[in-house]
Amino acid sequence: MLPLSLRFLAREWRAGEIRVLLLAVALAVASLTAVAFFGDRVKQALGREANTLLAADLAIASDHPLAYDFAEEARQRGLQVSSSAAFLSMAQTGKKNLLAGIKGVDAGYPLRGSLRVAPAPFAEDAPTRALPGPGQVWLDSRAASELGVRVGGEVELGAARFMVAAILTFEGERGGNFMALAPRVLLTAADLNKTGLVQEGSRVSYRLLIAGADQDVADFRDWCEPLLARGEKLEDVRDARPELRQILDKARRYLGLAAVLTVVLAAAATHMALRRYVQRHFDQYALMRCFGASQRRLLSLYFLQLAGLGLAAGLLGTALGWVTQLALANLLGGVLRLGLPAASWQPFGLGILAGVALILAFALPPLLRLARVPTLRVLRRDLGPVAGGAWLAHLVGLALVAGLIWWQAGETRLALIVSGGVLGVMALAAALIQAVLWPLARLARHLPPGPRLGLLGLRQRGWETTLQAMALSLGLLALLLLTLVRGDLLDAWRNQVPEGAPNRFVINIQPRQVAPVQAWLASHEVPNVMLYPMIRARLTAIEGRAVRLEDYPEGRARNLAEREFNLSELSTLPPSNELEAGHWWWPGQTSGFTVESGIAKTLNIHLGDKLDFDVGGLPLSGHVSSLRKVEWDSFRVNFFVATPPGAMSAMPKSYITSFHLPPQRGAVLADLVAAFPNLTVIDVAQMLNELRGLTDRVSQAVQLVFLFSLGVGVLVMLAALYSRRAERAREIGLWRTLGASKRTLRAALASEFALLGLLAGLVAAGAASVLAWVLANKVFDLPHTPDPWIWLFGLGGGMLLVLLAGWFATRDLLDEPPLMALRME
Template sequence: MPNLQLLFFSARMLRRDARGGELRLLAAALAVAVAALTAVGFFADRVRQALDRESHQLLGADLLLTADHPWPAELAADARARGLQVVETRTFPSMVTRAAGDDLRAQLAEIKAVETGYPLRGTLRTAPALNVADAPARGVPAAGTIWIDERLASALAARVGDPVVVGRASLRVAAVLTLEPDRGINFFSVAPRLLMNLDDLPATDLLQVGSRVGYRLLLAGDQQVVQRFQREIEPRLARGERIEDPQNGRPEIRVALERAQKFLGLSALLTVVLAAVAVALAARRYVQRHLDPCAVMRCLGATQGLLLRLYLGQFAVLGVLAAALGCGLGYLAHFALYAWLAQLLATPLPSPGLLPAVQGVVVGLVLLFGFAVPPLLQLKKVSTLRVLRRELGSPRSALLGGYVVGFLALAGLMFWVAGEVELGTWVVGGFSVALLVFAGIARLAVRLAAAARGGGRSGNGGQAGIGWRYGLASLERRASASVVQIVALSLGLMALLLLTAIRGDLLDAWRRAVPPEAPNRFVINIQPEQVAPVRAALTAQGLSPELAPMVRGRLTRINGVEVSAASYSDDRAQRLIDREFNLSMRAGLPEGNRLSAGRWFSSADLAGDGDDGAASVEDGLAKTLGLGVGDRIEFVVAGEAIRLRVVGLRKVNWDTMRANFFVLTPPVVLDGYPASWITSFYLAPEEADFVNRLIGEFPNLTVIDVAAILRQLQSIMDQVARAVQFIFLFTLAAGVIVLYAALASAAEERRYELAVMRALGARREQLRRALLAEFAAIGALSGLIASLGAIAVGQFLARQVFRFEVAIDPWLPPAAILCGALLVTGAGWFAAARLLQAAPLEALRGGSA
């Protein structure tokens, strides 16, 4: 048969089977899986395009040099001599206030001081007032003026023209800042923004010892000159200095968004797993129903190869159409992700490209042919004798080997979505173990449920008793199909429980882990001469906090070997080595700390005897950096090397919200080095105006409202969680499709059984109760397994990831059992109710096939 004629005949078969409803489950499963993946794919593509197309704007320049110390003036002069534009900015957190007296308002702000010419790429946008249309800004704030964003304007109740106190300077609000091209992402900019002129910075007197300031040089110009300049200075970079270009710029944005996209992608992958099961079940049912037509075509001269090509062509057309439908649904669904997550990226997102749609079609075809071809191989082997002898049944086929190919294809998709070998291995292994454990539990539960039906043999023998005994017996009689149904529904329900009930339990436990009156305010940047008056102010308020000194130092050597970020492969270790540590000094073990190894400081340590000073290191930091008791570490403080010997490791209870430190030394070790001081205390809501008075008296202090920051971070977490829950709606739909497919795959056998029962005198009401009992048992077992799995995962996350205890909700299993029973009963009854309407004689003549 020519290829064109073969394709035409396959299309006619597809149209006929579509009208008969033969392929609806296959199409639905494929469409849901493709929709879930492409919804994530379209959103990820828009983010990728935004980062790629506007990479220069996200930097505000062609090249960005960042450091935790001022850049040498010679570097900027060299860049200008090459014809490059150069602009300097400085960024740091500080308190700002408006008004005075009883109307005084204070707010922690992220201050950026910029030179004229900023930004070199992209555009600032401002508005003349809140909730007014914005427009491109001209230049930067003039000397004596500032621009504040909407959040800061609301927090201070400040309008254009109002004076705002920044440190020791009073600056006038000239505009509301609406867009800052290099602002980045809200994950890392939890404080509102204040933009000021760099010339006004000295008057504020805010840059003191211990201030955390980011120094940036923005460069722009001819691409070749920029690249040459970058190549020349990269080998000369010192500790705490790095270069960002459009390819690696704003790594925190890329990393955070990539992680969010991976999380969403892995969530969507659960839908793909369930869809694969549904495709396999639906294909098996399709093959069973097409054995007779294939036998007839074999009698009319069709070869095995022709039959296989016909059905493969039909499935290819089906796969393309279902994938196209899924891509359309995914495109519409991605707008929900856009509504929740696009606000995390402070730049407009362009329209998505066609690549996610192409990927969706590929995924759909991989699923279809990976899990539908093995059953299709049975069709070409059907015997011509089946036309006369239907009891021959289905031809035997090596289905296990075929499904191994499908599983390998699915594993490949998991690695692809995970994006890395290690994560992909964990995902594939986790899914495999979960499937095996759930299948084992489901098989045991089915056997126990079937055995339990014997307990109801005595009694009145009414319809209810016969119905539920027959329903439970059906679970064991179709054990394989029952296990598949229970496992699929358990996975979907577990995912939803993790993102609803368990997520809420984790957040509640996290809140309970913090003592009710744990410090909710941190005060930093306290200068040595301010320690006594600040302590007096706190005491007058009825507070008795402890003020701790902080000395900034950079870790340079461990056991005599120089260390840098390149010395470690772990991301956290690299970040720690590349930054300055806050060292502190104590004579006694702080509250909330306990020794995990070694000892606390001895009298000799406190007296400063010995060549090296003593150090106590936080246990987690020691594990990250590979430190142990007896190791020698060297810090550079104010240009001078300080050698320390690790005498002990400490477990720190960070939930106390006190001022804790990674590294502690005896007072004698750090005495005389430049230090600032920090304190923390609990402030009741009705006493919040004390912060305003404190900042009014000491303008250089920075007060961090931990509760407000945690609320904002929780809001961001909720946005991501809602997006993931939205993706899991596809998972739930896939789970329902699996259930329907599993029930439909046994429809012929069930139809025959019901006909025999009715022929033997069973009433429809009895059979209806039997079906409802079977469906309710499947749903209840699925809910039970899902709740136990969700509790286990939640406990693992609480103990191993979040490091706190979470109580087990005793109501979760009963609620999950009830919801699962109702859900499965409804879906199953919809799939099987019409079987009761079939005439017994017609079903018996058709046989059980």
């Protein structure tokens, strides 16, 4: 059976019968794998980029020196290893002391990304691969200013003295939550030992840093996970930097969406091509039945042929996809400013599997249709397959495609939404054809001959027209949906770190300095800054129950329960805050709390709970009257807990403010500190730049994948229109034989394609609007702005695209001599 089917396949290939099918499926697979390959590489690159902010690919964090020698194992596996140990301790100069975050690092730190240093606070900085030398430390500008020490000065840490060698301006590991972190002092691990600060019982947070090839890191992760003891945990960038995780997750989802929609396009193209293939085999099937082949034998023969074809298409498509992404990466690597790592092998498997699955999924129903072709067709060519449901086969096909979608989506919700959308579009397209096209065709006799022929042709082909409209609608849906979601995504990223976002924070402003500082800033072209009071307090009881550490086994909750809060007084809900439960202050309300919903959840605080704080020995209590959702990555001044204005008027407090200062005006800060020596300035410009750089790159990657999918969508639609070429040629030949002029035929084709495009555009625009909204809300968690232009794009673009593609697919047929066309099979 196999040799015979291979022989038949070879014959069909020579005859050119299956080339269109092979090409359609190979193209579909190529698009799928190109997106997969490219997406995979971009994802890896972005992951690596993000890892610079973790300083590694993987970290093992612990609150004690690691019991097991993970580092040795990692080195033996060829991975890069470094480590850090950080804790809070006093740093001293002759005059001042400061509770600082001391961090000792090993050679090679950071394994990903680099530190940046400057010769003086607020001076221009540069990346460095070096670490502080023996007897040296690097301070961040906050530590330097609070200790009142300059580069070249001395700092005392425990039992040792160190020379300040540079100002540390960027340290990827610190993340966005800088307010929680103490001023930084960085030195080498060897020097850290000299301080004698790390002793039995010291609260030190250790991190073993690992970097290497993705697979090696993943293997290492799998290996060490079961060996971790209590208080040891694995961290990758997702755990360590939630704000980056959000960006990467959204990018990953977008790539997933592009891949899923490519699957849908591929499915539509394969379906069109296979229908045509099977129709062209009605005669062959009947003839072979007539020659005595059993139904089972013939179906097996076709099945094997198609499976072989699927394999060939899978291989060809995967190769094509690989070359395409290679070209794409070469072309765009520079634009992306990302070193793209080599593609993984997974897309190869995906491509080959997709080729076979696509063909088999769509071959099954028409193959069973073939089985219904009566053998009598050899005598009566008008006999087609006996009508009847191949429901099971259709279901199997749909299930296969659904499986492919689910696999590509990477998450059930996205897969379900897209699948639902696709089914909806198909139903809508079919319904619209019934509701619009058929009645319209009834009016055809009032039209000039060209459009009349076009309309009647559409109606005459009935189910074929419906199918074509479905395929075109799906193609357009993919294009429009990717456009809409891309828009939402880019807007969100642009807004995440908006131009002019606050990049300097000033703290320690004393109550009597509020007006002078405001005036000083205004006179230095930094107008309208808001100053918020900040009161340090410790949470002592919730609903009358004392807050005890042992009640919170989870690390984050423990940290929060233990540390001091910065309370504030707020009169209005600040920007980047959103009320989630309860109400904002009643007029005249003087007690109560508004609590950030994340911390409320962690510490198990509910609306209406009574909270007790200890503010430097003074009690402060009240009930929680609202819960707020805070965008922590907005880089504004935000507070976990706040009271109404006046509730803490008797408490000792200082003020905090934030503002945006263009990089070239950094010197203003030095002047500010000179004018008000007690102020502390925190500079987050570099961190913002890093984050903005990341979103920029992710945006570019998303744009590219979008453009690529767009191109593939157009190609696939073209393939769908090409699949009816032979019938079209015969039709045109017949019309021309019956005396239709080229002009009439051109008008007929134009009106047919325009109408199909218009209809498909209408369905696609409607569906894309709804789906974009659903995706933004349910999958991407993005604010969605409805885009009325999508209707113009859908209708106008759909019409234009189908017209163009149709013209391209039929342009030479009008010039064929009618006899040739009539003889075309």
